[in-house]
Amino acid sequence: STQVQLVARPHGWPTREDFRTVAVELPPLGPGQVRVENAFVSVDPYMRGRMNDQKSYTPPFALGETMTGGAIGTVVASTADGYAVGDVVLHQLGWRDVAQGDAAGFRVVPALPGVPLSAYLGVLGMTGYTAYVGLTQIAPVAAGETVFISGAAGAVGTAAGQIARLLGASRVVGSAGSAEKVALLTDRYGFDAALDYKQAPVRAQLPALVPEGVDVYFDNVGGDHLEAALDVMNRGGRVALCGAIAGYNATGRTPGPDNMATIITQGLTLRGFTLGDHLQHYGQFTTDMSAWFQAGRIVFDETVVDGIDHAVDAFLDLLRGANIGKMVVRTTPG
Numbered sequence: 647s648t649q650v651q652l653v654a655r656p657h658g659w660p661t662r663e664d665f666r667t668v669a670v671e672l673p674p675l676g677p678g679q680v681r682v683e684n685a686f687v688s689v690d691p692y693m694r695g696r697m698n699d700q701k702s703y704t705p706p707f708a709l710g711e712t713m714t715g716g717a718i719g720t721v722v723a724s725t726a727d728g729y730a731v732g733d734v735v736l737h738q739l740g741w742r743d744v745a746q747g748d749a750a751g752f753r754v755v756p757a758l759p760g761v762p763l764s765a766y767l768g769v770l771g772m773t774g775y776t777a778y779v780g781l782t783q784i785a786p787v788a789a790g791e792t793v794f795i796s797g798a799a800g801a802v803g804t805a806a807g808q809i810a811r812l813l814g815a816s817r818v819v820g821s822a823g824s825a826e827k828v829a830l831l832t833d834r835y836g837f838d839a840a841l842d843y844k845q846a847p848v849r850a851q852l853p854a855l856v857p858e859g860v861d862v863y864f865d866n867v868g869g870d871h872l873e874a875a876l877d878v879m880n881r882g883g884r885v886a887l888c889g890a891i892a893g894y895n896a897t898g899r900t901p902g903p904d905n906m907a908t909i910i911t912q913g914l915t916l917r918g919f920t921l922g923d924h925l926q927h928y929g930q931f932t933t934d935m936s937a938w939f940q941a942g943r944i945v946f947d948e949t950v951v952d953g954i955d956h957a958v959d960a961f962l963d964l965l966r967g968a969n970i971g972k973m974v975v976r977t978t979p980g
C-alpha cells in the first residue's frame with residue numbers, strides 16, 4: 647500500500663517537505679476485516695488543522711504515521727460478514743491507495759448507476775451534507791430571502807448555492823477567487839451575482855450586490871468576508887459559521903470582525919458547527935439530495951488529481967484555490 651504520512655508540523659503554509667510517501671506491507675487480513683482498493687481519496691481544508699499539535703474537534707495527525715480522511719473504494723478481500731468482494735465502501739482510511747481494517751469502519755454505499763464514486767466524497771457526501779445542514783439547521787433559509795455564500799466555487803459552496811435556491815431563496819450571491827470562478831457561479835450554479843474577492847475588498851463590493859441586505863450568510867472563509875457580511879445583514883439575520891479558511895495558515899492569532907456590534911443592533915444569530923455533531927439529519931439529506939440530484943436540479947464539479955503520489959500536491963492546491971468544486975485524488979485508473 648502506498649501511503650502518505652506527515653513528518654513535520656507545518657508552520658504557516660504547509661510544504662511538500664512536511665510529508666513523505668511510503669510503501670507499507672499490509673499484514674494478512676484478521677477475522678472480521680476488509681481490504682479495500684481506494685478509487686478516490688478526499689483532501690479537505692479541515693486537514694490543515696489536524697496537522698497542528700493542538701486540541702480540536704478531531705485529534706492531530708501523529709507524526710510519522712499515515713494520515714486519515716474520507717475515501718471510497720471497492721472491497722478486494724473480506725473476512726467479514728456483510729462485506730463481499732466488489733462492494734463499494736466509504737471509510738476514513740484515506741491518504742493511501744489500499745486500505746484495510748475492521749469492517750465496522752467501512753460503510754457499504756448503495757452506489758447510484760452513472761454516478762462517479764467521487765461524488766460520495768463531495769456533493770452526495772460530506773461536503774454536500776455540510777451545505778445542507780448549514781442551510782436547513784444552523785442558519786435556516788426561508789422563502790424569499792437573500793443568501794450570501796463565501797468560498798462559493800468550492801465543494802461546500804457550490805452545493806450551498808444550489809440548496810439555498812431549492813429552499814426558496816430569492817437572491818443568492820457568492821464570492822470566489824477568480825474571474826473564471828465568478829463566471830461559473832452565475833452561469834452554471836444559478837447565483838444571481840458573484841464577486842471576485844481578489845479584485846477589490848469584499849467590503850467594497852458586497853453592498854451593491856445585495857441591495858436588500860443579507861438574511862443568511864454561509865461563511866466558509868471568515869476574516870474579511872465575515873466582516874463584510876456583518877455590515878449588510880438584515881434584522882434577525884442568521885450566519886452559519888462553517889469554515890474560516892482565510893486563517894488556516896496563519897502563524898499568529900487572527901483578529902475578529904471590527905463590527906461585532908452589528909450582532910446586537912440587528913439581532914443576529916451566528917452559529918458555528920461541525921457536521922459530526924449534526925449527523926441525525928443524514929437520512930433526510932440523502933432523501934432530499936438524491937431526489938434533487940436525480941431530477942437534474944443539482945450540478946457539481948470536481949477537480950481530479952491522479953495518483954496517491956500527488957495527494958500532497960492536491961492538498962496544497964486546494965488551500966491555494968486551484969480547485970473548482972470538490973478536490974479529490976484518484977487512486978486507481980479509470
Ligand code: NDP
Pocket residue numbers: 690691692772773776797798799800801802803821822823824827843866867887888889890891892893919920921922964965966967968969970971972973
Ligand atoms: P473548497 O472546495 O471550498 O476549497 C477551499 C477553497 O477555499 C479554495 O478553493 C479557495 O477558493 C478558497 N480559499 C482559500 N484561501 C482563501 C482565502 N484566504 N479567502 C477566501 N477563500 C479562500 O473546500 P470545502 O468545500 O471542502 O470547504 C469549504 C469550507 O468549509 C472550508 O472552510 C472548510 O474548512 C469548511 N468545512 C466545514 C465543515 C464543517 O463541518 N463545519 C465540513 C466541511 C468543510 P478561491 O479560489 O475562491 O480562493
